[in-house]
Amino acid sequence: MSELGVKDWVKQVVKQDEIDKYLIDGKDFIDEQAINTTLTNNQKPEKQQVRDIIQKSLSIERLEPDETAALLHVEEPELWEEMYTAGLEVKRKVYDNRIVFFAPLYCSNLCVNNCAYCGFRYENKEEKRRILTMDEVRQEAEAVVSEGHKRMIVVYGEHPRSDADYIARTIETVYSVKKPARHGMGEIRRVNINAAPMSVAELKKLWNVGIGTYQVFQETYHKETYTSVHPSNTLKGNYRWRLYALHRAMEAGIDDVATGALFGLYNWRFEVMGLLHHAIDLERQFGIGPHTISFPRMTPASGSALSIGSDYLVSDADFKKLVTVLRLSVPYTGLIITARENAPLKKEVIQVGCTQTDASTKIGIGGYTEALKELSHLERQNQEIDKQQFILGDTRRLDDVVRELAEMGMITSFCTAGYRCGRTGEKIMGLLKSCTEGKFCKLNAVLTFREYLDDYASPETKAIGEKLIEQELAQIREIPFFQKGSLLETFEKMYQDIIKGKRDVYI
Amino acid sequence: MQLNSKLTKIAKELSTHFDTEIYFCEIKGKRWSFVAGSGDIVNGSNRFQLNEKWGIISDRELSQRNDNQLIFNMIRGILSD
Numbered sequence: 001m002s003e004l005g006v007k008d009w010v011k012q013v014v015k016q017d018e019i020d021k022y023l024i025d026g027k028d029f030i031d032e033q034a035i036n037t038t039l040t041n042n043q044k045p046e047k048q049q050v051r052d053i054i055q056k057s058l059s060i061e062r063l064e065p066d067e068t069a070a071l072l073h074v075e076e077p078e079l080w081e082e083m084y085t086a087g088l089e090v091k092r093k094v095y096d097n098r099i100v101f102f103a104p105l106y107c108s109n110l111c112v113n114n115c116a117y118c119g120f121r122y123e124n125k126e127e128k129r130r131i132l133t134m135d136e137v138r139q140e141a142e143a144v145v146s147e148g149h150k151r152m153i154v155v156y157g158e159h160p161r162s163d164a165d166y167i168a169r170t171i172e173t174v175y176s177v178k179k180p181a182r183h184g185m186g187e188i189r190r191v192n193i194n195a196a197p198m199s200v201a202e203l204k205k206l207w208n209v210g211i212g213t214y215q216v217f218q219e220t221y222h223k224e225t226y227t228s229v230h231p232s233n234t235l236k237g238n239y240r241w242r243l244y245a246l247h248r249a250m251e252a253g254i255d256d257v258a259t260g261a262l263f264g265l266y267n268w269r270f271e272v273m274g275l276l277h278h279a280i281d282l283e284r285q286f287g288i289g290p291h292t293i294s295f296p297r298m299t300p301a302s303g304s305a306l307s308i309g310s311d312y313l314v315s316d317a318d319f320k321k322l323v324t325v326l327r328l329s330v331p332y333t334g335l336i337i338t339a340r341e342n343a344p345l346k347k348e349v350i351q352v353g354c355t356q357t358d359a360s361t362k363i364g365i366g367g368y369t370e371a372l373k374e375l376s377h378l379e380r381q382n383q384e385i386d387k388q389q390f391i392l393g394d395t396r397r398l399d400d401v402v403r404e405l406a407e408m409g410m411i412t413s414f415c416t417a418g419y420r421c422g423r424t425g426e427k428i429m430g431l432l433k434s435c436t437e438g439k440f441c442k443l444n445a446v447l448t449f450r451e452y453l454d455d456y457a458s459p460e461t462k463a464i465g466e467k468l469i470e471q472e473l474a475q476i477r478e479i480p481f482f483q484k485g486s487l488l489e490t491f492e493k494m495y496q497d498i499i500k501g502k503r504d505v506y507i
Numbered sequence: 508m509q510l511n512s513k514l515t516k517i518a519k520e521l522s523t524h525f526d527t528e529i530y531f532c533e534i535k536g537k538r539w540s541f542v543a544g545s546g547d548i549v550n551g552s553n554r555f556q557l558n559e560k561w562g563i564i565s566d567r568e569l570s571q572r573n574d575n576q577l578i579f580n581m582i583r584g585i586l587s588d
Contacts, residue, residue: 190537211535436547
């Protein structure tokens, strides 16, 4: 961690030349006037126009701003139903039938920023501040592994004590964890991080320890709103430093990057356009769009009146619509819906094309270890608003959510194959757009689901899971793609190896 | 010639020699990041680590016979430059 005092550390974070180099004609890629004009010009799309746009999405082509704006203004319920159906179909074409699971790990709520919507804001004196030691990170990761997770997103406040060096050590610590399962050892095989914007030099430290995805949410793309919720005398007050965080990550070699907006700060249609323009600029400058897009909705947070009283809070119905439009607009990207949302809504929205979610989630600092100590089933009552960034809507255990998805015919995946098989960055983007990557998703879902059923699943989940896995196997054996070369033979052998107790086999 | 271009050229030649598609990957922890290749690999289960930093992924297992070791040593030399 940094030896500098907080004020000196803050002063040296932003590198202006690492913003300016990505501007085009001195401007950033969020042209608010253009976005508003596009939204205005597409307020009454014709039915056939909408259907043509849906067909473009189904061809797995990223939409243009006018097309996304048209979808955002659809009013007919029948058209929305067509869009919901198309969203799921797009997702199935690109990513097959699987939903990938992960667990978040909040390592620290120390923060130099004062964001109006966040429980971590430094003026929030009710927040109990804590930063995990490496031993505590290890214990938290062990608790997560004990549930059956193989993937984590590790989250940090922006502070010198949780700088790039600390983050790198936490990544290495999480990767080092091994915990006995019914067969072999459980472990985390992919560590993604959600952290503050950093310089290229700092990002290279994360690259060197094998980071998965680097996630930075712009929160809001609307500049006036951004300024109003992120005080200008804070690091996060620098809009463009944050806006180009993922560009710098690409330059540092991190070619799996993730965008997001906090819905509820400003007009949700504008934010969807912002996310689209972000994807377009990453494609333009690096040839690679975002690996995933997230869309957290503002929920009550400690010390934040805004989190309850904003004029732009998004209804459940509009939330489902914005996710659908994102799905159709950027067909190749993963979409993450989290446990911020309650279980019934999550179940509904997953079916418009989400690809990832979390479960058994604890977002308090040290929350997993404390939950194990309490062994309480009344988990919502045990959420501590003063240790968490926000309040969770879905506190169910992983096994329960896995079973629910299996009942819906969706297979849970803990796949980490892509980034270990060279399917990264530009390579995976090409494979996603050609709907080839989804074939590997299908195989690795079966392999990792087999591990879960054998090592962690309850009897009830195993019973339903076995039926689902048989269906998936039957499909795999019929699909022509898998007849290529020795692929099917390799997969069948791997599947049998897992049944015999071998672990971490992937294609 | 930039390393990426060099590796793409080598990958294509290796692909002909071994009669399989080849990826060159940079290794960072668990991550094998694609750098250059000859085409799209279907069966990515064949991974061969050249050294601490570099690995090859191929559609079929690469024969480790002696004459191929010469090839791998030459590549290691290029990657170390």
